[in-house]
Amino acid sequence: MMEQAATQRTPLIEINEAVCRMVGECYPENIQEFSAPVMESLRSMVPETGSFTVELELFYFNSSSAKFFFDFFEFFEEKAAAGLTVKINWNYRADDDTMLEAGEDFSEDAESCQFELVEVEVPNDVES
């Protein structure tokens, strides 16, 4: 199991045999240093069969991270094509057109994964 608290420039990450969750900002200082352990955890933990859920709620990601997310979704596309049931929830805030568009773009490439865009309410007590 991989657990990593959110930092100013990286999201909270939780990866186990059933779920991968990422919440927060994503514009790491060094994209390779950020992405390598994540992809490594996925490769060792995501099963071949059964089902797996990906929960994402990103507030902002930079263009270097876009490439990471592209590879991230490719990984799950391959798993899904090989027999794993993969559900991806792309959570975006109601007023966030940028994250909605990004989700739409990634969802267009999803063929074997079930990719859903989920609108979430902006919590009143949270300042972002």
Added chain:
Amino acid sequence: MINDETLELHKFMQTRRTLFCYSGPLSEDLLTSISNPVRQQLSESDSDEGVAKRVFGVFIEQAQNIIRYATLRADTGEGVGTIAISVTEDDGFLIEAVNAIDSTKRTALESTLLELSMKDAKELRKMYKERLRSGPPEGSKGAGLGFIEMARRVQRFEFEIADTESGPVFVYRGYVS
């Protein structure tokens, strides 16, 4: 007596409604330190969340361009440049960036930005997706997506490569409202 230039600098920044300005060597560490106050400034302005996010996005991409591509300071290897965010007359934002570039990169940079400046939102979105699939072009230290990302977030942008005694200098102005 106060040095006139100091007072002029203050007046200049105030008149231009500059929220943030940095000039000097830029590193990822420094970007970490300044990105929170920049965000704070933007969220305290009267703009809506979407506008503030777009401004922040352009700011980050441009700062990372300076870190990766500006002519390096010999002693530290850090990119040197100027980056500023100001409020425009129509209460939108102007993101400005200036940095020296390698003269061998000049033509490629010019043609990339000229191409981007002629594309509409739909074309830019398509281009971004294609670049994401194809991977970074030769010579890119990032994903090669930065300028496309910036072009998608601004209403319009202007650029210029000015000749100076010490070589070509890249000037970028992006407008978000």
